[in-house]
Amino acid sequence: MSDYHHGDLRNALLAEAGSLLEEEGAEAVTLRGLARRVGVSHAAPGYHFADRDLLLVELAAEGHEMLEASMRRALAEADGESDLVAIGMGYLRFALDHPNRFRLTFESAGLDPGRSERFMAASAATFRTLLTVAAGGPDATPDEQLAGPWLRAWALVHGLATLYLDDAVGPYRGQRERYLAAALAELRALDR
Amino acid sequence: MSDYHHGDLRNALLAEAGSLLEEEGAEAVTLRGLARRVGVSHAAPGYHFADRDLLLVELAAEGHEMLEASMRRALAEADGESDLVAIGMGYLRFALDHPNRFRLTFESAGLDPGRSERFMAASAATFRTLLTVAAGGPDATPDEQLAGPWLRAWALVHGLATLYLDDAVGPYRGQRERYLAAALAELRALDR
DNA sequence: GACCTATCTTGTCGTCGTCAAGTAGGATCG
DNA sequence: CGATCCTACTTGACGACGACAAGATAGGTC
Numbered sequence: 438m439s440d441y442h443h444g445d446l447r448n449a450l451l452a453e454a455g456s457l458l459e460e461e462g463a464e465a466v467t468l469r470g471l472a473r474r475v476g477v478s479h480a481a482p483g484y485h486f487a488d489r490d491l492l493l494v495e496l497a498a499e500g501h502e503m504l505e506a507s508m509r510r511a512l513a514e515a516d517g518e519s520d521l522v523a524i525g526m527g528y529l530r531f532a533l534d535h536p537n538r539f540r541l542t543f544e545s546a547g548l549d550p551g552r553s554e555r556f557m558a559a560s561a562a563t564f565r566t567l568l569t570v571a572a573g574g575p576d577a578t579p580d581e582q583l584a585g586p587w588l589r590a591w592a593l594v595h596g597l598a599t600l601y602l603d604d605a606v607g608p609y610r611g612q613r614e615r616y617l618a619a620a621l622a623e624l625r626a627l628d629r
Numbered sequence: 630m631s632d633y634h635h636g637d638l639r640n641a642l643l644a645e646a647g648s649l650l651e652e653e654g655a656e657a658v659t660l661r662g663l664a665r666r667v668g669v670s671h672a673a674p675g676y677h678f679a680d681r682d683l684l685l686v687e688l689a690a691e692g693h694e695m696l697e698a699s700m701r702r703a704l705a706e707a708d709g710e711s712d713l714v715a716i717g718m719g720y721l722r723f724a725l726d727h728p729n730r731f732r733l734t735f736e737s738a739g740l741d742p743g744r745s746e747r748f749m750a751a752s753a754a755t756f757r758t759l760l761t762v763a764a765g766g767p768d769a770t771p772d773e774q775l776a777g778p779w780l781r782a783w784a785l786v787h788g789l790a791t792l793y794l795d796d797a798v799g800p801y802r803g804q805r806e807r808y809l810a811a812a813l814a815e816l817r818a819l820d821r
Numbered sequence: 822g823a824c825c826t827a828t829c830t831t832g833t834c835g836t837c838g839t840c841a842a843g844t845a846g847g848a849t850c851g
Numbered sequence: 852c853g854a855t856c857c858t859a860c861t862t863g864a865c866g867a868c869g870a871c872a873a874g875a876t877a878g879g880t881c
Contacts, residue, residue: 446859462739469837478861480839485859489838546796547654564799588798589785589815595797596788597780604738605787606780607756623781638828661868670830672870677828681869 447485449475451495455538458496462537463544466493493541494553500535500542501559505566507531512570518625520570521586525594525624526617532598533613540602543595567591590627597623639677641667643687647730650688654729655736658685685733686745692727692734693751697758699723704762710817712762713778717786717816718809724790725805732794735787759783782819789815 453474454466468482468489486492511527512520532539550556571587597620600606601613609616645666646658660674660681678684703719704712724731742748763779789812792798793805801808 444859467837468839479837480862481860483839543791543795543797546794560797564797588789588811589818591798592788592792592815593781593785594788595792596784596786599735599791600784600787602738603735605735605752605756606783619780623784626781659868660870671868672831673829675870 446475446477446481450482450485450492451499454492454496455499458541459535459538463493463496463541466496468492490548491552494545494548494550494556496538497542497545497548497550498553498556498559500538501556501563503535503538504528504531504542505559505563508563508566508570519628521590521628522621522624524567524570525590526621528594529598529617529620532602533617536602539598543599586627590624593623593627594620638667638669638673642674642677642684643691646684646688647691650733651727651730655685655688655733658688660684682740683744686737686740686742686748688730689734689737689740689742690745690748690751692730693748693755695727695730696720696723696734697751697755700755700758700762711820713782713820714813714816716759716762717782718813720786721790721809721812724794725809728794731790735791778819782816785815785819786812 450471453471457466457471457474466489468486469479472479472482482492486495507530508524508527511523511530515523518526545556550560568585568587571585571590597616601609601616604610606616609619642663645663649658649663649666658681660678661671664671664674674684678687699722700716700719703715703722707715710718737748742752760777760779763777763782789808793801793808796802798808801811
């Protein structure tokens, strides 16, 4: 078969875009650049992603999936820590391990994420995990959940993540392990 | 005089870029577009800003100045609230009132902010205000400051701001006043 | 009145996203 | 087995952008 029909171009583009995103940031993800890397013509990506934003939203959807997986993994491995502390650290670790992915995942508000079913499902799953663990467990009523500490915990962890990624916290700049230790202490304090 | 020499092009560009940023976001700020708006040739802005990133960093510097002003104003008007609660609400109000400016201000890490003296001074001032108020006051030693609640408070407020701006907090989406009330409650709780 | 330099213009290049029109080739059906 | 069709791709074009180079102009200086 000639390579006129790639066969799996959409996934190939997503994979290439994923590594490009993580290595060089969202700005480096261009449709034409991806086409070159994958070895197709410059307009081929447009066939699978109506526009560039839609590709980015798919990458953001993957980001939510990765984030939720990271929280679940942390929950499973939580040795001695409470569930809230565990998912908090899972969240933070994902952000620090995949800074560009994490940024895109939450910047996606400006990209019409409603156009991607996958994004809507993945972001809802993230929120659900967060809420059930950090707001009274899955058996709590919606009112009980809303009154729980989820907002406080989420905002604290999200703030810790974004401030570090944006190089804003002078005293801890570049000191990842020390920062993670400080974050762990804050989370434990919150949990009491 | 013909308008060959504009006279104050740099400031005119900054002003135009500022309103464009706040109204339409950083992506809408282009050197050529600004040139059109101000009525100069497409390459004129390049004379005052070596590249686009440098212009954005200047806008981010203004952002830090505005943020610090908002915190100081909140401190001055703090009726009954503690200093920490006051600056927290000042911070949050600035973010919610100027979402695009706030975003750019903290996304600037990827833009070599070190190239702008104004940015470095303004971001240092922001941090200093934050630290002195939220970490034992200006008379505390550096060690005492570091041990203070500044990281917790800053991360909480910054997280509350960015989550809201990124449309991430489902239950409060679009409900600014309710969200501000919830944030105030969280801040007061933190302060005890 | 000559020149000097900061400021602006014009022109160009390469890159990008997006659209339109054409083409290849596997699947389907006669 | 061959005509047809639709999906996946190609080629080509357009306008917008950032950036650079070279030229023009004004306003001050000697």
